[in-house]
Amino acid sequence: MAFQLGLPILILREEGVLAEGVLEKGVTGLYLPEFSLATEQSFISSDEFRHLFDQWGGYVRAVYKKRGDPPKLYD
Numbered sequence: 001m002a003f004q005l006g007l008p009i010l011i012l013r014e015e016g017v018l019a020e021g022v023l024e025k026g027v028t029g030l031y032l033p034e035f036s037l038a039t040e041q042s043f044i045s046s047d048e049f050r051h052l053f054d055q056w057g058g059y060v061r062a063v064y065k066k067r068g069d070p071p072k073l074y075d
Helices: 047-066
Strands: none
Touching: none
């Protein structure tokens, strides 16, 4: 529902989780990183996650500035 309202979403998929619905590649048009909790290196401390999180944070700040103005679907 957040995606339909134009709100920023951040989706992470753990390795082994079925890619169905919003987890399918290309459904939301967003980059969906896949990570594993079994590896020693934490995905959350990686540069890839930091960049992705900063990008998502920018989208959140932009929506907050607009204070809920609905997105313009058609001009």
